[in-house]
Amino acid sequence: MSFITINNVWKSYGDNLVLERLNLEVEQGEFVSMVGASGCGKSTFLNMLLGREQPTKGSIVLDGETLKDEPDADRGIVFQKYSVFPHLTVLQNVMIADEFSKAKVLGWTFGSSKKVIKEKALEFIEAVGLTPAVKKYPHELSGGMQQRLAIAQALMKSPKVLLLDEPFGALDPGIRSDMHELIHDIWQKNKLTIFMVTHDIKEGFELGSRLWVFDKVRNDPQAPNAYGAQVTFDLPLSARANKEDLNKMIEKVSSN
Ligand SMILES: Nc1ncnc2c1ncn2[C@@H]1O[C@H](COP(=O)(O)OP(=O)(O)OP(=O)(O)O)[C@@H](O)[C@H]1O
Numbered sequence: 001m002s003f004i005t006i007n008n009v010w011k012s013y014g015d016n017l018v019l020e021r022l023n024l025e026v027e028q029g030e031f032v033s034m035v036g037a038s039g040c041g042k043s044t045f046l047n048m049l050l051g052r053e054q055p056t057k058g059s060i061v062l063d064g065e066t067l068k069d070e071p072d073a074d075r076g077i078v079f080q081k082y083s084v085f086p087h088l089t090v091l092q093n094v095m096i097a098d099e100f101s102k103a104k105v106l107g108w109t110f111g112s113s114k115k116v117i118k119e120k121a122l123e124f125i126e127a128v129g130l131t132p133a134v135k136k137y138p139h140e141l142s143g144g145m146q147q148r149l150a151i152a153q154a155l156m157k158s159p160k161v162l163l164l165d166e167p168f169g170a171l172d173p174g175i176r177s178d179m180h181e182l183i184h185d186i187w188q189k190n191k192l193t194i195f196m197v198t199h200d201i202k203e204g205f206e207l208g209s210r211l212w213v214f215d216k217v218r219n220d221p222q223a224p225n226a227y228g229a230q231v232t233f234d235l236p237l238s239a240r241a242n243k244e245d246l247n248k249m250i251e252k253v254s255s256n
Contacts, residue, residue, distance in 0.1 A: 001064065003028040003193060004049075004161070009058035010228065011044055018044050020228035022058070024212075028160075031187055031194040033204030033237075036214030040229040042197040045214070046163050049195060050075050063160065075161045084138045084149050091134045094121040097153035124152040127189075128182060144175035148182065155186065162187075164196035168203070180207055211235045 002025035009022040018041040026032060034042050047053040048060060051070050060067045062075075084093050098117050125131055128148040138146055147167060154162060164183070168176045184207060187194055198204050204211050213233035220226050 001061075002026060003063060005061040007059045007061065009048065009055045009060060011041065011048065011053065012056050012228070016225040017228040019214075019230070021230055024231060024234070026193065026210075028193050029191050031207065031209045032196070032212055033208030033210070034195065034197045034212045034214060035199070035201050035204045036229060038199075040214045040216065042214055043165055046165055046195060046197055049161065050163055075159050075163055084146055084153065086138050089135050089137055090125060090130055090141070090149055091118070091121055093138070093149055094125055094152045094156055097156040121152075121156060124155050127155070127186065128152045142175070144171050144179060147171065147179065151183070151186070155190070160193065162192050162194045164194060166197055166199060169199065176203070183207065205237060208237050211237055 004024075004026040006022050006024040006026075009019065010017070011019040022045070034045070036042055044053060048055055049067070051067050054069050085096065088096060095117050098120070122131075122134070125134055128151055130145060130148055130152065133141060133145060138149070141149065147170075151167070167183075168179050171179060180203070183194075186192065196204070196207065198207075211233065212231045213235075214229045215232040216227055216229045217232060218227040
């Protein structure tokens, strides 16, 4: 059995059918990039993986268990908009991300467990390159640094699956490519399974080990909500596609 199995998943909101007939299998350690037109249901799909939304029909099975109907520590998420706490330092922001650490950070628990959490937080802070900023507050950080902080927070929960919803959409191109390196390294080192929504098809090709294109196969102009999107392309990608292959693949997907 695959690590994640998506069994005939349909999702609608009222009479708006957003996704239909999704049948997909994902192995542990895959990095799935997801692209598609605005409004075709990519975030909705991510929200179902997170457990924040339920399929209208069908099921999603993670590691042998049907997903519960609420988010848990198995799945960490990083959004385009930074989710850091403005009144906490970098270190406190990462420590508080630990599921059980809230009380400890606030001072109700002292001693060795707090020390362990701090050590773990410092490791992730180092992994995302924020060690020099450990005592800084979010308003003292650039956009890229805040996003690094959000990634460290997500990793702190040791998720089996990392969900990225346009994580680099708000960043400048130079910083984006640094972040690509970072997320690629984190993916490899932690053997994570990653799902990333992006509007940048090139980013999807560069970063993923697999690319899904969401699109509507059927379209009724008289009833635009009657049909949902499906995954119309499921392309395996080499570890890091070279530029020439990349351009060929982009042309192939863009012409469809
Ligand atoms: N909570 C909700 N209630 C009702 N409709 C919703 C809800 N969430 C999403 N939708 C609808 O589902 C459809 C898909 O939205 P979704 O945000 O998943 O698309 P997307 O592909 O991620 O779009 P974008 O690329 O613009 O972020 C849209 O028609 C949206 O209005």
